[in-house]
Amino acid sequence: MTGNEVVAWAALAAEADFMYGYPITPQNEIMHYWSRLAPHFGRGFLQTEDEMAAGFAMLGGALVGKKTFCATAGPGNILMQEPIAMAEMMQIPGVWIIQQRGGPSTATVIYSQQELRLTTAGGNGEGLRIVYSTASHQELFEYTIKAFNRAWQYRFPTFVLGDGYQAKLREAVTLFRPAAKGWTLIPAEPLVRGPGIPALDREPVHLRNTFNIEEELYARLEEQLAAYERLTPEVVEWEVEIGPETEVLLVAHGIVARAAKQAQKMLNQQGQKVGYFRPITVRPFPGTALRQAVGANPNLRLLVVESAYGQLLSMVKAELYGLTNPIDTLLKPGVGVTAEEIVATVTKRAPKEVCHGG
Amino acid sequence: MADEKSTVVREPTKNPNMPLSWRKETKPHRFCPGCGHAMALKALGEVVDELGILDRVLYGCDIGCSLLSWDFFNFDSVQTHHGRTIPVVVGAKRARPETIGIAYMGDGGGYAIGAQHLVNAAQRGDQITAILANNTLYAMTGGQLAPTTLPGQKTGTTPYGREVRKTGSPLQGPELVAAIAPAGAYVARGTVGEYQQLKGYLKKALRNQMEGRGFSFVEVLSTCPTNWRTNAKDTWAFLQGEMARYFKVGELRVPEPAAPGEEE
Amino acid sequence: MADGKALKIIIAGEGGQGVQSIGELLAEAAFQAGKQALYIPNFGVEQRGGVSVAYVQISDEEIGAPKFLKADLLTVLSKRSAERTKGYLKPGTIYLYEQSALEAPVIDDRAVGIQGYETVAPEAFAKMVGDKAGKPATPPAAPALRPIGIRAAQTAKAELTPRVFNIIVLGAITKLIKVLPPAGVKEAIAKKFRAKFRENPELEELNFQAFAKGLTMIEAEGMQ
Numbered sequence: 001m002t003g004n005e006v007v008a009w010a011a012l013a014a015e016a017d018f019m020y021g022y023p024i025t026p027q028n029e030i031m032h033y034w035s036r037l038a039p040h041f042g043r044g045f046l047q048t049e050d051e052m053a054a055g056f057a058m059l060g061g062a063l064v065g066k067k068t069f070c071a072t073a074g075p076g077n078i079l080m081q082e083p084i085a086m087a088e089m090m091q092i093p094g095v096w097i098i099q100q101r102g103g104p105s106t107a108t109v110i111y112s113q114q115e116l117r118l119t120t121a122g123g124n125g126e127g128l129r130i131v132y133s134t135a136s137h138q139e140l141f142e143y144t145i146k147a148f149n150r151a152w153q154y155r156f157p158t159f160v161l162g163d164g165y166q167a168k169l170r171e172a173v174t175l176f177r178p179a180a181k182g183w184t185l186i187p188a189e190p191l192v193r194g195p196g197i198p199a200l201d202r203e204p205v206h207l208r209n210t211f212n213i214e215e216e217l218y219a220r221l222e223e224q225l226a227a228y229e230r231l232t233p234e235v236v237e238w239e240v241e242i243g244p245e246t247e248v249l250l251v252a253h254g255i256v257a258r259a260a261k262q263a264q265k266m267l268n269q270q271g272q273k274v275g276y277f278r279p280i281t282v283r284p285f286p287g288t289a290l291r292q293a294v295g296a297n298p299n300l301r302l303l304v305v306e307s308a309y310g311q312l313l314s315m316v317k318a319e320l321y322g323l324t325n326p327i328d329t330l331l332k333p334g335v336g337v338t339a340e341e342i343v344a345t346v347t348k349r350a351p352k353e354v355c356h357g358g
Numbered sequence: 359m360a361d362e363k364s365t366v367v368r369e370p371t372k373n374p375n376m377p378l379s380w381r382k383e384t385k386p387h388r389f390c391p392g393c394g395h396a397m398a399l400k401a402l403g404e405v406v407d408e409l410g411i412l413d414r415v416l417y418g419c420d421i422g423c424s425l426l427s428w429d430f431f432n433f434d435s436v437q438t439h440h441g442r443t444i445p446v447v448v449g450a451k452r453a454r455p456e457t458i459g460i461a462y463m464g465d466g467g468g469y470a471i472g473a474q475h476l477v478n479a480a481q482r483g484d485q486i487t488a489i490l491a492n493n494t495l496y497a498m499t500g501g502q503l504a505p506t507t508l509p510g511q512k513t514g515t516t517p518y519g520r521e522v523r524k525t526g527s528p529l530q531g532p533e534l535v536a537a538i539a540p541a542g543a544y545v546a547r548g549t550v551g552e553y554q555q556l557k558g559y560l561k562k563a564l565r566n567q568m569e570g571r572g573f574s575f576v577e578v579l580s581t582c583p584t585n586w587r588t589n590a591k592d593t594w595a596f597l598q599g600e601m602a603r604y605f606k607v608g609e610l611r612v613p614e615p616a617a618p619g620e621e622e
Numbered sequence: 623m624a625d626g627k628a629l630k631i632i633i634a635g636e637g638g639q640g641v642q643s644i645g646e647l648l649a650e651a652a653f654q655a656g657k658q659a660l661y662i663p664n665f666g667v668e669q670r671g672g673v674s675v676a677y678v679q680i681s682d683e684e685i686g687a688p689k690f691l692k693a694d695l696l697t698v699l700s701k702r703s704a705e706r707t708k709g710y711l712k713p714g715t716i717y718l719y720e721q722s723a724l725e726a727p728v729i730d731d732r733a734v735g736i737q738g739y740e741t742v743a744p745e746a747f748a749k750m751v752g753d754k755a756g757k758p759a760t761p762p763a764a765p766a767l768r769p770i771g772i773r774a775a776q777t778a779k780a781e782l783t784p785r786v787f788n789i790i791v792l793g794a795i796t797k798l799i800k801v802l803p804p805a806g807v808k809e810a811i812a813k814k815f816r817a818k819f820r821e822n823p824e825l826e827e828l829n830f831q832a833f834a835k836g837l838t839m840i841e842a843e844g845m846q
Contacts, residue, residue: 063450
């Protein structure tokens with residue numbers, strides 16, 4: 001099964017009601033599989049005129065109480081930032097699947113990790129979003145289901161950040177009904193057109209995203225920021241392997257973390273003391289966990305590896321502000337990273353060369 | 359019929375001039391004196407009352423002066439982004455088809471920044487009702503050139519008057535929609551200068567949606583004395599004169615057979 | 623495999639030669655055999671125009687990155703694809719190549735455009751086996767390679783049908799890599815083409831024969 005097919009099945013398992021989409025590679029098969037499955041399960045699909053329409057239609061569906069989602073990539077992700085900003089401001093839930101492709105502009109339809117910044121912090125606001133960066137088909141399945149739950153639980157835009165490799169590759173995955181694992185699905189509730197007759201049985205609902213004065217907006221944002229702070233410890237996820245002996249900590253997210261994990265194993269077999277840190281939620285970022293792992297050992301060197309030119313790196317640096325651990329990098333914007341390249345970088349430990357290495 | 363299943367009737371209101379659907383807590387409204395929006399919205403409120411669909415309406419409003427209507431009514435509403443009201447309402451309608459989706463916007467929202475949404479919703483035959491107020495300019499941002507600005511008309515960005523050779527002719531929206539919408543569409547152009555006729559068009563547009571026939575679109579010729587810099591007399595003259603000469607009022611698409619019980 | 627590393631396989635050819643099907647079938651058979659497998663089509667600079675490349679990894683343990691730098695087995699079915707994938711060779715790579723005196727059916731790059739990713743080979747332009755006689759391919763001169771030439775195109779054309787060319791290649795690969803039971807690969811073939819076989823039972827027999835021929839083309843060779 002390809003990753004795109006996995007996502008469609010996951011959305012079905014998560015009891016998603018409606019997908020709105022616009023074609024862009026490499027996410028197209030999510031729409032293909034969903035539109036094939038949907039009629040058999042009483043679910044809906046609409047192909048819209050562009051990504052903005054898809055995103056805004058999603059919000060319309062969510063407003064009237066349906067679980068809606070969408071998938072996009074690259075330039076589509078840029079256009080999608082407009083509806084996402086509205087979702088963020090108005091706390092309208094929704095799930096976005098991003099299959100990153102090379103950038104900027106049309107670039108490649110293949111792969112990158114260059115949409116990390118856009119997905120976590122795009123839009124004209126504070127980036128109050130939940131973003132899961134997956135690394136395997138199993139995770140694509142499980143985090144897509146989880147994303148629906150998080151979205152409707154916290155009402156912040158929620159993302160599964162995949163990439164073209166994950167979209168297209170085939171590997172084993174175990175699909176399951178969430179109930180079989182004891183997972184409870186959080187139901188969608190209407191934000192407008194709820195029960196009762198407005199003005200008779202209840203107040204009419206009037207939703208807006210404009211404010212007349214600075215203080216009015218500030219009060220709203222303070223509430224939202226506090227809500228986001230509260231959810232952070234509940235939502236944040238990461239993987240870490242580190243010990244007191246560790247000399248080099250590999251830091252990577254998404255599919256690159258697989259290469260890092262493999263490299264860690266290879267290096268440890270060679271007798272090197274290498275650890276591994278992977279944020280699973282790239283927003284909110286597991287900063288406390290990373291700081292704890294790194295802060296304990298001032299001699300620990302970091303090697304940040306990504307298929308982008310410093311997008312993860314800047315997040316890592318922000319979290320480690322004040323610590324003096326050296327940070328090496330292996331930054332390959334728009335191309336995949338192999339375990340062997342990471343091994344070579346650790347072995348050479350020559351950041352100047354490896355910046356453009358491979 | 360599905361559309362007749364809910365009929366909301368309230369006890370007679372104390373103010374017979376205020377539609378039941380109008381939210382009295384938010385009156386007086388926020389529009390400038392002489393603004394056509396107030397008239398168009400009053401007509402819409404009356405029509406919703408007459409059709410008894412208060413509880414089924416999802417009203418979406420655009421950015422621009424139309425956003426000032428976000429809490430105007432007693433039905434549920436959502437204010438969206440500039441040009442994006444149609445997709446929000448389409449999304450809701452597709453997800454819950456018993457919804458009566460109303461997308462309210464200005465000429466900038468419908469014909470410029472959101473033109474692709476109007477064109478594609480019309481072309482798909484989405485069963486929503488789009489209402490577009492045409493006042494020949496961008497009002498909220500201080501009166502700039504709109505797709506509907508008349509030849510020679512002065513705006514903030516055409517200080518010497520619109521030159522057709524440089525910026526084109528006024529867009530004929532209903533004519534465009536009428537040309538591309540599939541069977542079942544209702545398309546009309548009304549004016550706040552002909553209140554009863556406008557109400558009739560709005561009612562037909564909503565009935566068309568209730569009966570699941572297709573896309574419904576009403577352009578409303580509207581007034582903006584603030585940006586036109588006109589007094590009451592000149593405002594009226596511009597609406598009924600220059601605008602009406604350029605934009606022909608009337609019905610462009612009426613599905614056959616006409617819905618029963620329709621009144622002008 | 624023995625040291626826990628993934629076995630890295632590349633199959634490269636012209637769009638329409640059935641390269642991606644081989645990749646899919648290998649991965650499917652590996653899943654069924656209880657192994658980890660990862661198959662990804664078409665990435666990297668070697669993928670341009672009408673050339674199609676499938677990347678497969680098979681392992682007993684979790685597989686890391688989908689991308690790799692050197693292949694344990696490189697299968698090339700056309701001249702262009704051989705040229706573009708030679709960077710994956712390392713000492714010890716098994717180089718399985720098609721040496722029938724038939725030119726591979728090359729699709730004009732222009733017919734596919736530069737974005738040969740979603741639509742590798744429009745079927746209308748594609749053929750598994752060419753008709754023109756050509757010079758048989760020769761392996762690169764790198765010293766430590768283990769070149770193995772097969773005549774799958776000729777065999778398919780003369781003895782079976784050109785449509786099963788890639789299944790012969792799949793048989794040869796199965797024999798060479800030794801980690802998948804041939805019966806399991808056969809099952810994967812039956813599963814993937816179930817609908818086609820139901821329509822045309824003769825095709826099923828041709829596919830199985832092709833697979834068996836591929837297996838027997840490889841005699842004592844194999845991966846250690």
